[in-house]
Amino acid sequence: MSVELNHTIVHCRDNRESAEFLAHILGLSTGDEWGPFIPLVLANGVTLDFATIPAGSITVQHYAFLVSEAEFDTAFSRIEERGITYWADPHRKLPGRINHNDGGRGVYFPDPSGHGMELITRPYGGWPEGSPVVPGS
Template identity: 50%
Template sequence: MPALDHTIVHSTDRFASAHFLAVILGTDDPVELGPFVAVRLGNDVALDFAEHLIAERDWVPTHYAFTVTDDEFDAIVDRIRTQQLPYWADPRHTQPDAINHLEGGRGVYIHDPDGHNLEFLTRSYSDRFLTNM
């Protein structure tokens, strides 16, 4: 089965955005790779942060979801609260300062410095899709 190796995350400051994510996730420090700053995830997928070279932002913030363990989730929520970052239980950000319990797990959403919608969840929604195949 094919596997995702990496994807590019557009940012206004590749170092700041990569560092922000690495701190929230509690991962290794990001690594500069040419025009990118990479955050390596546990499943050998990398997020390569790149600064857009055009003065005007002509890209749209995107959604990135991270499946984490219960212990990792607790640590992430602690970091979010310690940094006093706004967080929500839902992707449309209508339920502030709350976590969700979808699929029998827990989930939370935050924005990164460029407005990307980051989701951290302990139970993947795709589990339902995979079991129905």
């Protein structure tokens, strides 16, 4: 058997709020609560198990999701509809924009607990200087 990521735990202030937030953006459904976890299963079988922990105990993490062009369009429209602040870069220097790195599209946005969420349509081969960025789309 080859090594695969099966699941990871996402610490958050409210497991249901965070799981449902991401499920809505990605067009997925959360699973049934299991112990302290609200699961969100991704297409590749990886499960994000959202767990409520004390706010001071949350270490902000980064989660990147590879999506199709159509899924990006739908998810991005949900981000805009909710008025969620977004950036073209992980350093939050390019607000209100998406990137076009490696010929795809990418966007960064926070979840309710402050984790950095990212949607990309192509895996990155690096962060070349001068990557094209288009305001708002």
